Amino acid sequence: MTRLTDTFAQLKAEKRTAFVPFIMAGDPDLATSERLLHALPEAGADVIEVGFPFTDPMADGPIIAEAGQRALAGGQTLKKTLEMVKRFRAAGHQTPIVLMGYANPVLQHGDSFAQDAVDAGVDGLILVDLPPEESGELDVQAKEAGLDMIRLATPTTRDERIDRVIEHASGFLYYVAVAGVTGGRSAGADELGEAITRLREKTSLPIAAGFGIKDAPSAHAAAQHADAVVVGSAIVKALELEGVDAAVALARELAAATHAPGGQQ
Incomplete structure (x- = not known):
């Protein structure tokens, strides 16, 4: 059992849908993003996605892509992101952490990545540009370390492809x-x-x-069907325009909408 499986089991027992905010590590600087990270559990986050910046974020829209560029300009790295998670755990937080990003920084980190991530307190990994056919070695390392490999499905994913996608998926x-x-x-x-x-x-x-999913109505609507609702761009934009307090307030509003009665669980 991992923190992710424990969390989803508890939420299912409580008939609640998980609220999953996304933040970009190092945006607009390391201290600010770390302050936001530490505030999210109290704001209602059940799982937190932490992005690590990359120079060519092909799946990111302008808001998150620009956040990644700000983070890179400030010197944020994957190693610094792992250290940020380690401090989050040292502060006593047990909320599951999922890293989300692209394969190149992970591959550059080397074969120790999965174990280093788990040692830092990371629970899961999403690499949007690494298809299952090319992740065999990392899958093995992740399984040995206890790191959940979270896969992606899209509106255009065919049934036969879904079988391949979920073959080695874990966490969610x-x-x-x-x-x-x-x-x-x-x-x-x-x-x-x-x-x-x-x-x-x-x-x-x-x-x-x-x-x-960008506001309370769309979060609540998604919660009627999904086991978890992920919101990223809206929180990143609130942080950019108004700072940590505004981002936390929005997270709290989104968590309330996601947790409202009537969800799938």
Whole structure:
């Protein structure tokens, strides 16, 4: 059992959908992003996605891509991100942490990455540009270390492809609710419900819906179908425009909408 599986089991017993905020490590600087990270559990985060910046973020919309560029300009690295998570754990926080980013920094880190991540307190990993066919070695290292490898499914993923995607997946399955980059249009509730119903026929893993969920109404709508609701661009933008307090206030509002009665769990 991992922190992720424990958290989702508890939420299922409580009939609650998980709220999963995303932040970019090092945006606008390390101290500010770390302050936000430490505030999110109290604001209602059940799981936290922590992005690590990369120079070519092909799946990111302008808001998160610009956050990554600010982080890189400030000197943020994958190693510094792991150290940030380690301090989060040292402060006593038990909220699961999932790193989200791209394969190149992980590959540059070397074969010790999975164990180093777990030692720092990371629970799961999402690499948006690493297909299952190319992640065999990392899959083995992650399994040995106890790091959940979280896979992505999209509206265009065919049934036979989903089987391959979930073959070595653990933690949860991330459903990209819109065809496009982060921060785009919101998915329709009926469309999302149909897609998640199809995925549930394939896997018993919890299913998180992300991309295009940007406010309390869309978070609540997604929570009617998904086991977890991921919000990134809206929180990153609130931090950019108004600072940590505004980002925390938005997270609290989104958590309340996600946790409101009537969700899938």
